Amino acid sequence: MSRLAGIRVLIVEDEPVVAMCLEDMLMALGCSVIGPAGRLAEGLALARDAQADAAVLDINLAGERSDTIAAALRARGIPFVFASGYGNAPAGFEEGVPLLGKPYREADLAAALERVLA
Numbered sequence: 001m002s003r004l005a006g007i008r009v010l011i012v013e014d015e016p017v018v019a020m021c022l023e024d025m026l027m028a029l030g031c032s033v034i035g036p037a038g039r040l041a042e043g044l045a046l047a048r049d050a051q052a053d054a055a056v057l058d059i060n061l062a063g064e065r066s067d068t069i070a071a072a073l074r075a076r077g078i079p080f081v082f083a084s085g086y087g088n089a090p091a092g093f094e095e096g097v098p099l100l101g102k103p104y105r106e107a108d109l110a111a112a113l114e115r116v117l118a
Contacts, residue, residue: 005030010055012043014062025106040064047072055080079116
C-alpha cells in the first residue's frame with residue numbers, strides 16, 4: 001500500500017488526456033481525486049472550497065496561469081505540486097514547490113507529493 005493511500009488530491013489540468021492519466025496514477029497510489037478542473041475559475045473554486053490534502057496544478061490552463069489557484073491553496077495551507085512542460089515554477093513559488101516536468105511517471109508524482117506532505 002502506498003504511503004499516499006487515502007490522500008485527497010485536487011487535479012487542475014486543462015488537457016483531458018493528461019488529466020485522465022494523472023487521475024489513474026493517483027488512484028493507483030490509493031489517493032482520492034478531486035476534480036479534475038480544466039479551467040482557472042473551476043480550479044480556483046475548488047482550491048477555495050474543496051477538502052483537499054494536496055493538489056497537482058498545471059501552470060498554463062488554456063492560456064491562463066494557475067498562480068491564483070496556487071495562492072489560494074497556500075492561504076489554506078494545502079500543499080501543491082506544479083506540473084508543466086515549461087521549465088520553471090511561477091514567480092513567487094520557486095521555493096518549496098516541486099515542479100513535475102511533463103511527461104512524468106507515477107514514481108515522480110509520488111515522490112513530489114510525499115515531499116510536500118512531509
